[in-house]
Structures are given as structure tokens and as C-alpha cells.
Amino acid sequence: MHSLRQLGGISGFPRRDESEYDTFGTAHSSTSISAALGMALAARSKGEDRHAVAIIGDGSMTAGMAFEAMNNAGVYDDINLLVVLNDNDMSISPPVGALNRHLARLMSGKFYAAARNVGKTVLPQPMLELARRFEEHAKGMIVPATMFEEFGFNYIGPIDGHDLDSLIPTLQNIKNLKGPQFLHVVTKKGQGYKLAEADPILYHGPGKFNPAEGIQPAAAPAKKTYTQVFGDWLCDMAVADQRLVGITPAMREGSGMVEFEKKFPKRYYDVGIAEQHAVTFAAGLACEGLKPVVAIYSTFLQRGYDQLIHDVALQNLDVTFALDRAGLVGADGATHAGNYDIAYLRCIPNMVLMAASDENECRQMLSTGYHYAGPAAIRYPRGAGNGATIEQDLSTLPLGRGEIKRQGQNIAILAFGAMVQPALKAAEKLDATVANMRFIKPLDVALLQSLAATHDALVTVEEGCSMGGAGSAVAEALAAAGIVKPLLILGLPDKFIDHGDPALLLAQCGLDAAGIEASIRERGLAKPQAAPKLAANG
Ligand SMILES: Cc1ncc(C[n+]2csc(CCOP(=O)(O)OP(=O)(O)O)c2C)c(N)n1
Incomplete structure (x- = not known):
């Protein structure tokens, strides 16, 4: 755990390549029911008696995708699928919308639910079935069905997710039930750590901190993010x-x-x-x-x-x-x-x-x-920039126009966004021109053409995938204008880049000042063009 979320260390999110217990990679929310349904139906088609369990938060349950999956799953009576809703009444901030109200209403019917769960945890299977039928009958008279039942799920809950003495037998009992099951579990975000219980927003995804002290307010940051x-x-x-x-x-x-x-x-x-x-x-x-x-x-x-x-x-x-x-x-x-x-x-x-x-x-x-x-x-990137003075007016920029930041010779670096700063540093070493292109679309084609006309080579730099990115836009514009010019496209490689300190990662991708300079030199663009060997040999 000491390497969590650090370069070369373990990920903060489940990953199939890290652990066999990470059954599905996730980090964008609300995917669990879809994935679990896929697994449950795969087990059914292979004739395997396995159970697929999806866990989803009440915030994540608000996504359309979760409902698409429920809609799809609710018609399969013969699958072993359990959806556990972890209802802590929090997304990152308090949850919103009608679903939240629905869950609150289910909570207010707690007595009825608790009575049902006690029955479920102690009764043997045939009695359970009887109880379920009775329940369905009773439900019609006492409370309206939950929306999860309308989707074809057998709704169980709400139960206290911190009360393991009741949660574990409930889960064991559910194992015996066929068809889509829905267990509504109520928890408290930050349970067991008072500071997190008191401020679940702050503690939703904290960085490293000393648990004895809690998260300390940062000394006033010099720069705005x-x-x-x-x-x-x-x-x-x-x-x-x-x-x-x-x-x-x-x-x-x-x-x-x-x-x-x-x-x-x-x-x-x-x-x-x-x-x-x-x-x-x-x-x-x-x-x-x-x-x-x-x-x-x-x-x-x-x-x-x-x-x-x-x-x-x-x-x-x-x-x-x-x-x-x-x-x-x-x-x-x-x-x-x-x-x-x-x-x-x-x-x-x-x-x-x-x-x-x-x-x-x-x-x-x-x-x-x-x-x-x-x-x-x-x-715009994560975190702070370089501390530029921020003018308080609401002035605009001319549409589709870049600007020259540094006039040099031979090489023109066309930099996009956050890459302008490292490009300027690299340009000092190379005496290159640097343009802050500002617009990827519409691209400043006039600026591009004038740079192409006055330089031997062009280099594009962006903090985005090279494939199809801003460099590609420059290449397309050059081709469209019939301009043939050496062009080096620098950006992120065609692979997924793991977690780690962003400055280190950028350096690994060659997108810091030293990396930009090195790439330009490696391509041989930095030197004045040498006479071709063939010509020298006659
Ligand atoms: C598609 C998507 N949008 C936004 C986020 C950012 N995000 C991460 S956790 C979170 C709240 C999740 O709330 P909930 O599902 O209730 O889980 P809890 O953290 O309360 O257990 C959000 C909005 C995300 N991960 N994925």
C-alpha cells in the first residue's frame, strides 16, 4: 500500500492486471451492473454455477448506464446476479435528483424493511419463498413497490451495512435465490474515522495525510489552480x-x-x-x-x-x-x-x-x-499554472489566431496549451522560434504558413495523444496547402499512461523542456542541414 497511486506503484482503482480479486477495472462510475450482468450471463452460457455481484454507490446509481443495465438484467429470471447498492447518501457532494428522494423514502419505511430482513436471515429456503410471497402480497397493501422491483429485481433492504452480524447472513441467504437480486445497504461515508464522518466531501479521495492529525489546510497556495x-x-x-x-x-x-x-x-x-x-x-x-x-x-x-x-x-x-x-x-x-x-x-x-x-x-x-x-x-490542465497575472476584465482573443512568443531561427516550435512553457525553455537552447498556437480549431493557418516559409523545420508539441491531435491538424493543413516541410510531432504516445507524479510522467514522455530539446536534436533538426553525402562523393 505504501506505493499506492505513485509511479510504478499500485493503482488507486481496481485493475485486472494487478489482482485476481480485481474482477473488473473501473474508475469512471456506474459500470458495475453492466459488467456483472455480462459475467452472470457468461456463467450461465458456460453452465457454471457462479455468482456475479455488482456493487454500486447511490451517486453512481444516478447514471443512465446503471439504469440501462438494470433494464437489461431485470428480465433474466435464471441468472445469479446480485446488485448491492451502497447507499451512504453521498456522491462526492450530497447526491441529487429523484432517485435520492426514492432512496430516502425507502429509508423512512425502515421498520417494515427490518422486519423483512430478519425473516430473510433466519428462515430456511422454502419458508423464505413463502415469506417472499407474503411480502409481495403485503407490500401491495402497505407500501408501493420500489423502483428496483419494477425493474424485475427482488429488492431486499434497506439494511445496515455496518452491522456485519446481519449483513453476512443476509448475503448468504441471497446466494440461494435465483434471478436478479437487489440488496439495499445503508452505510455512513467515512465510518470509523471521526474526521471523515464529519467532512465526507474533504475525505472522499484524499492524498497522503497523517491520520492522527487529519488533513491539514494547505498553507495559502501562491498560485491559483x-x-x-x-x-x-x-x-x-x-x-x-x-x-x-x-x-x-x-x-x-x-x-x-x-x-x-x-x-x-x-x-x-x-x-x-x-x-x-x-x-x-x-x-x-x-x-x-x-x-x-x-x-x-x-x-x-x-x-x-x-x-x-x-x-x-x-x-x-x-x-x-x-x-x-x-x-x-x-x-x-x-x-x-x-x-x-x-x-x-x-x-x-x-x-x-x-x-x-x-x-x-x-x-x-x-x-x-x-x-x-x-x-x-x-x-486546461490539472493544478496550477505558472502564476501568470490574471487580468480581471472579461476580454476575448481574436478567433483562430496564435501568437509568436519567441523569435528564433531554423526551427519553429508550434506549441499548444501547457506545452508553451517547456517549449520556450527548449527554444532557448536551440534558438528556435516558438508560437503559442492557442487554437487547435480553427487552426491559425496563416501563422503556420508564414512559419513554414521562414523556417527549415516545424515541430508541434501538445499534452495530448499524438494520434489525431494538434500535430495531426498541422500536418493536414500543410498537406492541404501543398507545403512540404520536415515536421516533428511531439505528444503523448499510443499507450495508456499509468499513475505517477505528472512532472515525472511528462518527462518520461519527452514532454518537458529537456525532452523536447532532445527529440529535436535526435531528429537532426537542430543542426543546419549538412550537404548530402552522395553529392560530396560525386
Ligand atoms: C463517469 C464519472 N463521472 C464522474 C466521476 C467522478 N466521481 C468519482 S466518485 C464520484 C461519486 C460517487 O458517489 P457514489 O457512487 O455514491 O460512491 P461513494 O464515493 O459515495 O461510495 C464521482 C462523481 C467518475 N468517477 N465517473
């Missing part, structure tokens, strides 16, 4: 424009929207862990003239991809996407890496896509995207 820059901008823009509404799929804290909710509660929407819905919901708001800003991690927008294409971009609706955690994210690892957004967004018509190189530019880009009358995404 990009998340804070976004949160400040959102509040300021909301004052300037009454039409602005903010949407988060269950990530209020992580996305920097705590202040916004406090100041503008009627313009704040936490939609639950429901990225697909978040995107189409934003499209609906935009149809009616509101200006939705969807704050979403790059990795989680993957869930809403079809909705982004079909519901937002195709109708050219005015939705702004604030893409946090773009690029490598560190300790969370491959499941949470925001490595693909450039590739998956730049191919969508009508989309504007920007990458922030510092905090001030991030703010300007958010305003630029907001005022663009169509879908726009602004990607």
Missing part, C-alpha cells in the same frame, strides 16, 4: 450576463463551482453523474436562449461524446465546455487522463477548440468561447 481560475471567471461572467447557467455532472468541488452555487443557486445545475444528460440538457437550455457552461473533466466528456456531436454541434448550439484536467492527471492514472479530447473534438464540425497556456489566457479563452455563438471547448 486552473480550476479556481475557471470558478472565478464563471462568477464574473454570470454577473455580466444574466443568461449564463452553469452545469456540473456531480463535480461541484472538483470543477470549482462551490462559489457559483452559493452566489447563483438558481442558475446552478448539478445533474448527477450523468455526463450524457448534462450535454443534451445544455443543448436544450441553449435552444431557449440561455448560455450554458458545462464544466466537465476531459476524461468524463468521453461519456457525452455522441450528445456533443448529435445534440450540440450538429445544431450549432451555443454551449461552452470548460474542460478541466486536460492532459496527464497524475495519481488517478490512465482512467482519468485527459489525453484524447483534442483528437476527439477537433474532428467535429462547428466546434471551436482552445488550449490555455497560462491562467490569464485561460480566462480570456473562456470569455472567447462563451461569446462564440456555437459550441466551444477550452482545455
Whole structure:
């Protein structure tokens, strides 16, 4: 455990390649019922008497995917499938929506449920069946069926998940029941550690801390994180424009929207862990003239991809996407890496896509995207930037225009987003030109062509997958203009990158200043072109 979430150490999430007890890799939520149903039906088709158990949180239960799986599973009477709902009445922040109300209602019928469970734990199988029938009969008279029963599951609970003396026999009894079973377990988030019980939001996913002291408030950080820059901008823009509404799929804290909710509660929407819905919901708001800003991690927008294409971009609706955690994210690892957004967004018509190189530019880009009358995404990395002074106005950038940051010779480095800083350092050693391209789409083709005309070679650098990314966009633009020029594309390799310190990981991928310089030298671009050998030999 001492290597948890560190470079070369074990992952913070279940992984099949780490342990045979990690039956399914997970980190994006709400997948367990689908996976367990697949396993249960595989066991059935192989004639194996095995049980598949899915565990899902009450927050994760709000995702459409969980209901898709329930809908699918509920018709198989002969499978060994158990869904355990771990209801701690918390997502990362308090859970939202009608499901939460439903669970609360089930909790309020606790007496009835407790009576049922006692019966279930002590009765032998034939008696159980009798009790179940009686229960079904009684239920019709006393309380309405739970929604899980309507889905075809046998609902058991709610039971106290901390009371092992009752939980274990209940689970043992359930083993004897055929068909989809649903066990509603009630727990307390942080149970057993007083500080976590008192502040489950803070303790949802903490880093290393001393349990005797608890998490200590960090000494005032010198630099604002990009998340804070976004949160400040959102509040300021909301004052300037009454039409602005903010949407988060269950990530209020992580996305920097705590202040916004406090100041503008009627313009704040936490939609639950429901990225697909978040995107189409934003499209609906935009149809009616509101200006939705969807704050979403790059990795989680993957869930809403079809909705982004079909519901937002195709109708050219005015939705702004604030893409946090773009690029490598560190300790969370491959499941949470925001490595693909450039590739998956730049191919969508009508989309504007920007990458922030510092905090001030991030703010300007958010305003630029907001005022663009169509879908726009602004990607920014996890954590703090380089401490740029943030202008408080809401000024915009000219659409599709980059800027020269450093004038050099021979080599032009076209840097995107967070890679501008290391590119500038590398350029010092190489006397290269550096352009902060700002826009991946629309790409500044005029700037690209002038750099190609005045330099021997071009290098692109981005913190995103090389395949289909910003470098590919540059290559396509050069090809379209018939320009043949040596081009080196630097980005993340075609493999999943594990957890670890982001600076170390970037260095491993050759995306720090030294790595960029080394790649350019290795390709032989740094030296003036030597005369070809053949010509020298006559
Ligand atoms: C698709 C997706 N969206 C968002 C998240 C971020 N996230 C991680 S845990 C969490 C809350 C989960 O709540 P719950 O399922 O109730 O589990 P608990 O932590 O309370 O046990 C969220 C929103 C995620 N992991 N996956």
C-alpha cells in the first residue's frame, strides 16, 4: 500500500492486471451492473454455477448506464446476479435528483424493511419463498413497490451495512435465490474515522495525510489552480450576463463551482453523474436562449461524446465546455487522463477548440468561447499554472489566431496549451522560434504558413495523444496547402499512461523542456542541414 497511486506503484482503482480479486477495472462510475450482468450471463452460457455481484454507490446509481443495465438484467429470471447498492447518501457532494428522494423514502419505511430482513436471515429456503410471497402480497397493501422491483429485481433492504452480524447472513441467504437480486445497504461515508464522518466531501479521495492529525489546510497556495481560475471567471461572467447557467455532472468541488452555487443557486445545475444528460440538457437550455457552461473533466466528456456531436454541434448550439484536467492527471492514472479530447473534438464540425497556456489566457479563452455563438471547448490542465497575472476584465482573443512568443531561427516550435512553457525553455537552447498556437480549431493557418516559409523545420508539441491531435491538424493543413516541410510531432504516445507524479510522467514522455530539446536534436533538426553525402562523393 505504501506505493499506492505513485509511479510504478499500485493503482488507486481496481485493475485486472494487478489482482485476481480485481474482477473488473473501473474508475469512471456506474459500470458495475453492466459488467456483472455480462459475467452472470457468461456463467450461465458456460453452465457454471457462479455468482456475479455488482456493487454500486447511490451517486453512481444516478447514471443512465446503471439504469440501462438494470433494464437489461431485470428480465433474466435464471441468472445469479446480485446488485448491492451502497447507499451512504453521498456522491462526492450530497447526491441529487429523484432517485435520492426514492432512496430516502425507502429509508423512512425502515421498520417494515427490518422486519423483512430478519425473516430473510433466519428462515430456511422454502419458508423464505413463502415469506417472499407474503411480502409481495403485503407490500401491495402497505407500501408501493420500489423502483428496483419494477425493474424485475427482488429488492431486499434497506439494511445496515455496518452491522456485519446481519449483513453476512443476509448475503448468504441471497446466494440461494435465483434471478436478479437487489440488496439495499445503508452505510455512513467515512465510518470509523471521526474526521471523515464529519467532512465526507474533504475525505472522499484524499492524498497522503497523517491520520492522527487529519488533513491539514494547505498553507495559502501562491498560485491559483486552473480550476479556481475557471470558478472565478464563471462568477464574473454570470454577473455580466444574466443568461449564463452553469452545469456540473456531480463535480461541484472538483470543477470549482462551490462559489457559483452559493452566489447563483438558481442558475446552478448539478445533474448527477450523468455526463450524457448534462450535454443534451445544455443543448436544450441553449435552444431557449440561455448560455450554458458545462464544466466537465476531459476524461468524463468521453461519456457525452455522441450528445456533443448529435445534440450540440450538429445544431450549432451555443454551449461552452470548460474542460478541466486536460492532459496527464497524475495519481488517478490512465482512467482519468485527459489525453484524447483534442483528437476527439477537433474532428467535429462547428466546434471551436482552445488550449490555455497560462491562467490569464485561460480566462480570456473562456470569455472567447462563451461569446462564440456555437459550441466551444477550452482545455486546461490539472493544478496550477505558472502564476501568470490574471487580468480581471472579461476580454476575448481574436478567433483562430496564435501568437509568436519567441523569435528564433531554423526551427519553429508550434506549441499548444501547457506545452508553451517547456517549449520556450527548449527554444532557448536551440534558438528556435516558438508560437503559442492557442487554437487547435480553427487552426491559425496563416501563422503556420508564414512559419513554414521562414523556417527549415516545424515541430508541434501538445499534452495530448499524438494520434489525431494538434500535430495531426498541422500536418493536414500543410498537406492541404501543398507545403512540404520536415515536421516533428511531439505528444503523448499510443499507450495508456499509468499513475505517477505528472512532472515525472511528462518527462518520461519527452514532454518537458529537456525532452523536447532532445527529440529535436535526435531528429537532426537542430543542426543546419549538412550537404548530402552522395553529392560530396560525386
Ligand atoms: C463517469 C464519472 N463521472 C464522474 C466521476 C467522478 N466521481 C468519482 S466518485 C464520484 C461519486 C460517487 O458517489 P457514489 O457512487 O455514491 O460512491 P461513494 O464515493 O459515495 O461510495 C464521482 C462523481 C467518475 N468517477 N465517473
